[in-house]
Amino acid sequence: MPDTPILRLGTRRSPLAMAQAEEARARLCAAHGWDVGAVELVPVIASGDKIQDRPLAEIGGKALWTRELDLWLAEGRIDAAVHSMKDVETIRPDIIAIGAILPRADKADTLLGAASIAAIPQGAKVGTSAPRRAAQLLHARPDLEVVGIRGNVATRMAKLEAGEADATFLAAAGLSRLGEDNVGVRLDPEDWLPAPAQAAIGIECRASDERTREALVVVNHAESRDEVLAERALLQGLGGTCHSPIAVLTTRTDDRLTMRAAIFSPDGSQRVEGTASFACDDLAAPGELARTLLDDAPPEIAVNFGQME
Numbered sequence: 663m664p665d666t667p668i669l670r671l672g673t674r675r676s677p678l679a680m681a682q683a684e685e686a687r688a689r690l691c692a693a694h695g696w697d698v699g700a701v702e703l704v705p706v707i708a709s710g711d712k713i714q715d716r717p718l719a720e721i722g723g724k725a726l727w728t729r730e731l732d733l734w735l736a737e738g739r740i741d742a743a744v745h746s747m748k749d750v751e752t753i754r755p756d757i758i759a760i761g762a763i764l765p766r767a768d769k770a771d772t773l774l775g776a777a778s779i780a781a782i783p784q785g786a787k788v789g790t791s792a793p794r795r796a797a798q799l800l801h802a803r804p805d806l807e808v809v810g811i812r813g814n815v816a817t818r819m820a821k822l823e824a825g826e827a828d829a830t831f832l833a834a835a836g837l838s839r840l841g842e843d844n845v846g847v848r849l850d851p852e853d854w855l856p857a858p859a860q861a862a863i864g865i866e867c868r869a870s871d872e873r874t875r876e877a878l879v880v881v882n883h884a885e886s887r888d889e890v891l892a893e894r895a896l897l898q899g900l901g902g903t904c905h906s907p908i909a910v911l912t913t914r915t916d917d918r919l920t921m922r923a924a925i926f927s928p929d930g931s932q933r934v935e936g937t938a939s940f941a942c943d944d945l946a947a948p949g950e951l952a953r954t955l956l957d958d959a960p961p962e963i964a965v966n967f968g969q970m971e
């Protein structure tokens with residue numbers, strides 16, 4: 663093991679964050695031929711991890727996951743930081759760059775507690791704090807009751823066992839990265855649209871740090887990056903915040919992306935959907951799709967859009 667690591671990689675401390683950081687480390691070491699000691703994992707406690715009992719949207723949004731790691735990056739205490747790109751704000755500080763997007767995993771959500779959305783018993787309680795999952799569910803099943811549920815994957819599964827809810831959702835990617843591949847039912851992303859950037863792990867660094875940028879670009883997965891940047895451009899165009907129910911599925915054929923996006927009113931009663939097909943590096947096209955969706959959106963939807971984070 664080298665005495666000093668080549669790269670100090672910051673991460674949140676939850677089991678899922680640590681698993682993602684291990685994956686990032688393994689890919690970096692394999693790509694560069696480094697031994698495992700070359701990448702030091704530096705666990706940092708995020709504000710979002712300290713507050714577990716209130717919905718994320720209520721306590722300050724996505725910045726709760728990035729603020730501490732951003733600070734550690736800015737101060738040079740770490741060289742890079744691993745994130746679930748789904749949790750990273752659309753607009754980032756200028757000093758921070760996305761150095762790599764790792765190969766994206768399964769974008770699907772998993773349903774726990776019922777065999778399908780249709781099979782959830784009439785009037786049942788479904789636990790989720792995600793505006794997209796709540797609105798998409800109520801759109802299909804207005805009879806159901808959505809109850810807030812937060813915490814890491816293990817906590818949420820325990821809350822389901824304890825009867826706090828009859829069913830809940832977890833991202834298939836998170837479950838699989840925790841080795842929980844055999845729980846629940848995978849919801850086909852064509853029918854149940856995922857969140858922007860779901861299942862994508864990003865590694866950020868200081869924009870000015872050429873040495874780290876060169877180290878990270880080697881593990882960048884170009885196709886995944888195209889999708890993630892396109893979905894983030896859609897979010898930016900929509901002025902979406904953590905209160906905005908936004909669902910999107912991007913698929914690729916050769917060098918073109920096809921994006922299907924839907925926005926909802928929080929109670930699911932209103933839904934607007936649109937599709938666009940564009941060259942994989944055309945980041946203006948998702949912005950245009952966003953404008954089309956907003957033009958069609960009734961006030962019940964629009965109220966949660968068109969804002970900055």
Ligand SMILES: NCc1[nH]cc(CCC(=O)O)c1CC(=O)O
Binds near residue numbers: 747831832
């Ligand atoms: N909202 C929390 C969150 N952020 C990232 C994941 C894991 C899935 C991913 O990598 O996108 C999860 C858990 C979940 O949604 O079940």
